[in-house]
Amino acid sequence: MGTTLQVDIITIFPSMVRGFLEESIMKRAAERGAVTFRVINLRDFTGDRHQSVDDRPYGGGPGMVMKPEPFFKAVEAARGVARDAPRVILMSPQGRPFSQALAAELARAQHLIFLCGHYEGVDERVAQAAATDEISIGDYVLTNGTLAAAVVIDAVVRLLPDVLGAKDATAEESFQDNRLEYPQYTRPENFRGLRVPDILLTGDHAAIAHWRSEQSRQRTRARRPDLLIQPEADPWPGSGRLPSSEKS
Ligand SMILES: C[S@@+](CC[C@H](N)C(=O)[O-])C[C@H]1O[C@@H](n2cnc3c(N)ncnc32)[C@H](O)[C@@H]1O
CATH class of the missing domain: 3.40.1280.10 (SPOUT methyltransferase, trefoil knot domain)
Structure with missing residues (x-):
């Protein structure tokens, strides 16, 4: 703690x-x-x-x-x-x-x-x-x-130690590494004809990890391409205040 x-x-x-x-x-x-x-x-x-x-x-x-x-x-x-x-x-x-x-x-x-x-x-x-x-x-x-x-x-x-249940619950979320998270599914496997992607049912952890990474990349590119572009200079270095010279 x-x-x-x-x-x-x-x-x-x-x-x-x-x-x-x-x-x-x-x-x-x-x-x-x-x-x-x-x-x-x-x-x-x-x-x-x-x-x-x-x-x-x-x-x-x-x-x-x-x-x-x-x-x-x-x-x-x-x-x-x-x-x-x-x-x-x-x-x-x-x-x-x-x-x-x-x-x-x-x-x-x-x-x-x-x-x-x-x-x-x-x-x-x-x-x-x-x-x-x-x-x-x-x-x-x-x-x-x-x-x-x-x-x-x-x-x-929610980022403080021991607040969320699983230790890694925040590790793969949206905005970590400037990416959106991959799509998530839970049961049932088939909901009103909408099926969970087959790859998630295979139990092949390496293939699932690869699929998720790819989904994350595609989703970020489609929805938030701005996240992939690093700003040239941070106008708020070190704190939330502008340098006083820029405030006047
Ligand atoms: C009506 S706003 C004042 C806006 C101000 N006249 C301006 O144009 O910048 C009243 C208060 O709501 C809060 N507030 C409003 N929008 C906000 C935002 N996007 N983020 C953070 N605080 C906000 C701030 O504490 C602000 O002092």
């Missing part, structure tokens, strides 16, 4: 994520001591009677912007209990695109703190000075970062 990963989720919608953490693999991972979850209500770090977390944008424009102070205070409080150097991850459609490789990187951390935005977004100073990373789960805009954080947490926690 490895060390326990501490995961903190700072959100104005705690109940949006609690149910998710109390089901299935997330629940089991916590019970096994692979991970400890804390859901932190951002409103507990406000100073006014109305517990307001947002304000009007400087320069005008529609909607409200989340204030920096509650996020800074919540991060400071979350840091306090855990080991040093947490990854503080601001969920943002403008962040580093989430990927299996990034999930594996985060699974090696000791402490992850997720900051979930709402409204028109979050005061930029949170990204500048409270967060170490900004992560996007895809090129679309959600109303809130809590579900986005849940997506990242799910992908990370």
Whole structure:
């Protein structure tokens, strides 16, 4: 058993994520001591009677912007209990695109703190000075970062040692080695006239491995040829933040 990963989720919608953490693999991972979850209500770090977390944008424009102070205070409080150097991850459609490789990187951390935005977004100073990373789960805009954080947490926690049953359960999955997984079948052998490929019934492990590898290659080429092309340069080296020179 490895060390326990501490995961903190700072959100104005705690109940949006609690149910998710109390089901299935997330629940089991916590019970096994692979991970400890804390859901932190951002409103507990406000100073006014109305517990307001947002304000009007400087320069005008529609909607409200989340204030920096509650996020800074919540991060400071979350840091306090855990080991040093947490990854503080601001969920943002403008962040580093989430990927299996990034999930594996985060699974090696000791402490992850997720900051979930709402409204028109979050005061930029949170990204500048409270967060170490900004992560996007895809090129679309959600109303809130809590579900986005849940997506990242799910992908990370299932990679922790001893969380999934079979040791190699994650070894051949999609996106390992930049490939999609081969097609999978279970019983019955013939379902409404749709037959399982004969090769899978032969018991010839070498032939099956070859078939699967070939299927994986063909499927990747047909569906996701972009995975086969290595980007020339990673614009997000080492963390989820752009170098400050590129941010201005
Ligand atoms: C309505 S969005 C704000 C979008 C912002 N005005 C913009 O254009 O970049 C509100 C919050 O949802 C979360 N969010 C929305 N889309 C996301 C995505 N694709 N990945 C991660 N977080 C996202 C972020 O926390 C964001 O602060």
